[in-house]
Every structure is written in C-alpha cells, then in structure tokens.
Amino acid sequence: MKAAIYTRYGSPEVIQIIDVEIPSPKPNEILVKIKASSVTRADTMMRQGIPKFGRLFLGLFKPKNTALGTGFSGVVESVGEQITTFKIGDEVFGEKLFSNGCNADYLCISEDMVIELKPDTISHSQAAPICDGFLTSYNFLKDIANIQQGQHILINGASGSLGSAAVQLSKLVGAKVTVVCSAKNIDFVLALGADDVLDYTKVNLNELPYKYDVIYDAVGKLSYKDSKKIISSDGIFMTPVLSIQILWQMLWNSKQVKFTATGMKKTKDLKRLFNELVHFFKQSKLHTSIDRTYGLSDISKAHQYLETGRKVGNVVIVNL
Numbered sequence: 001m002k003a004a005i006y007t008r009y010g011s012p013e014v015i016q017i018i019d020v021e022i023p024s025p026k027p028n029e030i031l032v033k034i035k036a037s038s039v040t041r042a043d044t045m046m047r048q049g050i051p052k053f054g055r056l057f058l059g060l061f062k063p064k065n066t067a068l069g070t071g072f073s074g075v076v077e078s079v080g081e082q083i084t085t086f087k088i089g090d091e092v093f094g095e096k097l098f099s100n101g102c103n104a105d106y107l108c109i110s111e112d113m114v115i116e117l118k119p120d121t122i123s124h125s126q127a128a129p130i131c132d133g134f135l136t137s138y139n140f141l142k143d144i145a146n147i148q149q150g151q152h153i154l155i156n157g158a159s160g161s162l163g164s165a166a167v168q169l170s171k172l173v174g175a176k177v178t179v180v181c182s183a184k185n186i187d188f189v190l191a192l193g194a195d196d197v198l199d200y201t202k203v204n205l206n207e208l209p210y211k212y213d214v215i216y217d218a219v220g221k222l223s224y225k226d227s228k229k230i231i232s233s234d235g236i237f238m239t240p241v242l243s244i245q246i247l248w249q250m251l252w253n254s255k256q257v258k259f260t261a262t263g264m265k266k267t268k269d270l271k272r273l274f275n276e277l278v279h280f281f282k283q284s285k286l287h288t289s290i291d292r293t294y295g296l297s298d299i300s301k302a303h304q305y306l307e308t309g310r311k312v313g314n315v316v317i318v319n320l
C-alpha cells in the first residue's frame with residue numbers, strides 16, 4: 001500500500017510516498033481501507049517541527065513517528081478477534097491523534113480510540129476532517145467555555161477549519177455569533193449562520209464598543225492583553241494556538257485565558273464529545289466545508305496550500 005511519511009523536519013518537499021506492507025490488525029484493532037483523510041495545520045506544524053519546543057515530544061533532531069495524517073474516513077476491511085463494536089464493511093471515521101498514519105491506503109486502529117460509524121448523511125471527504133475543526137472547537141466551546149444560549153461570542157478566523165466549525169456549534173446552542181474574517185470570506189461565514197461579520201483588515205477589534213462573553217481566537221492572531229477591554233468581567237479568551245505568550249498569560253490569569261490541545265484530553269472524554277458531534281451530523285445540523293481535495297500522491301501540494309494560511313474550511317486527501 002501507499003503511505004505518506006516524513007523522515008526529517010522541513011518544507012512540504014520532505015514528504016515522501018512510500019510502498020509498505022498493509023498492516024495486520026492486533027486482536028483489539030480493525031483494519032480500515034481509507035477513503036479520505038485530512039490535512040491539517042497541526043500536520044504541517046508537526047512536519048516542520050514547530051514550535052521548536054514541541055520537538056521535545058516529536059523528536060529532538062528528527063520525527064520519532066514518521067507517519068502523517070490524523071483524521072480519516074473509510075471502510076472496515078478486517079477485524080481483530082476481540083472486536084465487538086465494528087464489522088467488516090462498516091463505514092467508520094475518526095482520529096488517530098498523535099499516532100498519525102491516516103494519509104495512507106490503510107490503517108489499523110483500536111476500537112477504543114476516537115472512532116465511530118460514519119453517518120449516511122455525510123461523505124467520506126466530509127467525515128475525515130471532523131476531528132480537526134469540529135472536535136477541537138467543540139472541546140473549547142462545550143468543555144471549556146460551556147457556552148450558553150444568549151451569550152455573545154466573537155470568533156476570530158471564522159473562515160478556517162476550527163473557526164467555521166465554531167460558528168455552527170455556537171449557533172446550535174443559540175449564542176449570538178460575531179465573526180472576524182476578510183472581505184472575500186464574508187458570504188462564506190454568513191452562510192454558516194454568523195449574526196455579524198467584522199473585516200479584520202478594516203476594523204480594530206480592540207476599539208469595539210462591545211463586551212463579549214467569549215472570545216475564541218481560532219487562528220491565534222489576537223493578544224489577550226489587547227483584547228481585555230472587549231471581554232466581559234466574567235468572560236473568557238480562548239485559543240487553540242500554542243505560544244509562549246498564551247502560556248504566560250494563562251499562568252497569571254488562568255480563569256480568563258485558556259489554551260488546550262485536543263491530544264491532551266483523555267480519550268474517553270474525546271469519545272464523548274465525538275459521539276455528540278456524530279449525533280448532530282446525523283441530524284444534518286452541522287456541515288463540513290471543503291476547500292480543496294488532493295490525491296495522496298499530491299499531498300505535498302496540499303501542505304503547500306495550507307501554509308499559505310488562506311484555506312477556507314478544510315483540505316482533504318481522497319483515495320481513489
């Protein structure tokens with residue numbers, strides 16, 4: 001089978017497509033024939049080995065895990081002898097977290113991981129990136145902010161994968177949603193359900209005459225220090241983007257400033273959130289936006305596109 005790997009940190013050109021044996025599932029694993037997989041900003045950062053302190057976990061001089069790709073959707077090809085949840089032919093999707101290996105033709109995954117039956121309401125391409133934007137943003141909105149009906153949220157970077165998911169999830173609970181994007185993406189974010197749109201090239205957010213209950217800086221471009229005056233006294237500022245600055249600010253104001261990484265959460269809690277998301281997708285209450293699709297052999301081009309910082313929604317690898 002074909003699989004995308006990287007054996008050193010660097011530009012998208014470090015990615016190679018190699019031939020490897022199709023893996024055999026262990027007793028508690030299933031073998032999935034992958035139909036679609038995600039390419040995410042987290043993947044591009046792991047490939048580059050940034051931020052550099054992340055190399056303490058990823059591998060100091062070269063990546064310890066050379067496989068690429070965290071989100072997948074596909075069909076169960078075979079099952080280990082202890083498997084009770086899935087059977088051959090089931091359409092499944094989920095996330096391999098830091099173990100990667102989804103940008104390939106097949107993967108083995110334990111049934112205890114973040115994996116569910118794919119709803120018929122969505123395609124494999126729509127399912128594969130759900131654990132990036134939706135699962136990450138749902139964790140922030142539900143488990144961290146506990147956002148409620150009537151609260152006012154400001155979402156910065158609403159045109160990205162996490163932002164576009166956050167707009168829909170916030171509207172689902174009945175929050176008032178103001179989003180920030182550039183002029184070319186205004187129609188896109190309005191179609192997701194945003195109530196108000198601010199163009200970040202024209203508006204200075206820190207001078208707005210409003211106070212928000214929640215600021216979700218999905219692309220890590222704002223500063224908590226500068227945003228303080230537009231956060232209500234019991235409001236919070238959250239971002240999924242790790243920086244020394246955000247860790248420092250969390251140290252001094254852990255109640256109002258929040259960063260977390262999906263991969264830091266216990267699998268059982270991720271499964272709970274994922275299960276709820278699947279329920280919403282079954283009811284067609286959420287929608288995955290796909291910007292571009294690529295074949296596995298063109299995965300370097302997908303990484304190049306992500307690095308422009310201009311993607312709208314999600315980028316997906318489709319296996320033929």
Ligand SMILES: NC(=O)c1ccc[n+]([C@@H]2O[C@H](COP(=O)([O-])OP(=O)(O)OC[C@H]3O[C@@H](n4cnc5c(N)ncnc54)[C@H](OP(=O)(O)O)[C@@H]3O)[C@@H](O)[C@H]2O)c1
Pocket residue numbers: 040041042045132133136156157158159160161162163180181182183184185200218219220221239240241242260261262263306309310311312313
């Ligand atoms: N903590 C976690 O567990 C976790 C999990 C997944 C991802 N992440 C992180 O989350 C971040 C967001 O990823 P993503 O895939 O949603 O989006 P992304 O690809 O990083 O961002 C793309 C979007 O951001 C918009 N944008 C660029 N500059 C902006 C600015 N100054 N203000 C507002 N919008 C701006 C772009 O629109 P324009 O072209 O209009 O500018 C584009 O549509 C990444 O840094 C990723 O590493 C964290």
